[in-house]
Amino acid sequence: MDIRNITSEPPVIEDDKYLEEIYELQKSLMQGYIGKIEKDLPSYPISINSEKGQLVLKDFSARVIEETAEGYESTSEAIKIADKYGWNMDNISLEDFDMLLNHLQNSNEEQADAFAFFVELMLYANIQPEDIYEYAKKKIVPSTEAVSSYNLNILFNIGYHLQNRSTDIVAHRYLFPLLSDSIMESNGLNSKEISHVNSYIPGFKNMNPNLHEIEDHLLWRVAYHLNIGRNFLKNKTWKQTQELTDIVRYQEQVVLAFINYCGYLQMMGFKPDTFYVLFYKKHMVNEFRQKSNY
Numbered sequence: 001m002d003i004r005n006i007t008s009e010p011p012v013i014e015d016d017k018y019l020e021e022i023y024e025l026q027k028s029l030m031q032g033y034i035g036k037i038e039k040d041l042p043s044y045p046i047s048i049n050s051e052k053g054q055l056v057l058k059d060f061s062a063r064v065i066e067e068t069a070e071g072y073e074s075t076s077e078a079i080k081i082a083d084k085y086g087w088n089m090d091n092i093s094l095e096d097f098d099m100l101l102n103h104l105q106n107s108n109e110e111q112a113d114a115f116a117f118f119v120e121l122m123l124y125a126n127i128q129p130e131d132i133y134e135y136a137k138k139k140i141v142p143s144t145e146a147v148s149s150y151n152l153n154i155l156f157n158i159g160y161h162l163q164n165r166s167t168d169i170v171a172h173r174y175l176f177p178l179l180s181d182s183i184m185e186s187n188g189l190n191s192k193e194i195s196h197v198n199s200y201i202p203g204f205k206n207m208n209p210n211l212h213e214i215e216d217h218l219l220w221r222v223a224y225h226l227n228i229g230r231n232f233l234k235n236k237t238w239k240q241t242q243e244l245t246d247i248v249r250y251q252e253q254v255v256l257a258f259i260n261y262c263g264y265l266q267m268m269g270f271k272p273d274t275f276y277v278l279f280y281k282k283h284m285v286n287e288f289r290q291k292s293n294y
Contacts, residue, residue, distance in 0.1 A: 013276065019149065020129050032287075042056065081164060
């Protein structure tokens with residue numbers, strides 16, 4: 001079972017509180033893991049100064065990086081298919097179309113996994129949505145551009161501008177469709193099937209070779225801040241003496257990594273509402289796997 005099998009619609013989210021709802025979904029899922037499926041997984045939040053706590057934080061940072069890397073590999077395979085057709089996907093064969101759908105499904109699904117691990121990392125580090133908003137308000141957004149209220153859409157926009165500081169904006173100005181309604185229709189999908197595919201493949205549908213070339217750089221900024229954060233976690237089992245962690249600076253690096261990741265998602269074509277639908281579908285898959293002891 002995977003996200004293609006989920007046809008149910010997520011609940012309507014009011015006031016764009018997608019991040020808050022994702023937190024709640026992930027909290028409910030974690031209750032099925034903590035002390036059960038993952039017997040050594042502790043409750044959250046964790047003591048950041050403890051050896052065990054720091055091992056958990058490092059582990060979840062690594063899980064985020066692993067999922068984004070797997071997603072990048074799948075996007076690379078989709079790009080190879082586009083290169084084969086000179087980015088004119090109207091001429092794609094049915095066999096390659098099926099392969100393209102599989103690669104794009106996987107690249108999208110890996111982002112849902114990465115986001116879930118990000119939320120779990122932040123729960124263990126005692127970082128709530130309001131803490132993310134407060135950091136963005138005080139440390140990133142200039143006072144001259146003050147925002148009245150913060151939500152996931154604002155974080156996507158802030159992250160987008162953070163990522164633009166170190167990338168060539170031209171790379172994502174002229175995009176070509178990897179997947180569109182007309183491409184799906186020409187390969188035999190009806191309107192209902194097209195709508196369903198769009199629900200689990202909201203991202204990576206419009207790309208170009210240059211955008212994919214800088215994709216790994218965008219993800220490096222996420223990994224960079226996660227690893228700088230890891231560097232604040234000094235307590236190791238082999239050390240004779242232990243050091244107190246600068247918890248605020250650690251949390252700030254995790255938040256910076258997350259906001260940069262939100263910017264990456266926006267550059268790859270995701271929007272908060274469409275990403276939430278994708279996340280919800282993967283949540284339903286994981287919930288099914290828990291209940292069925294998959």
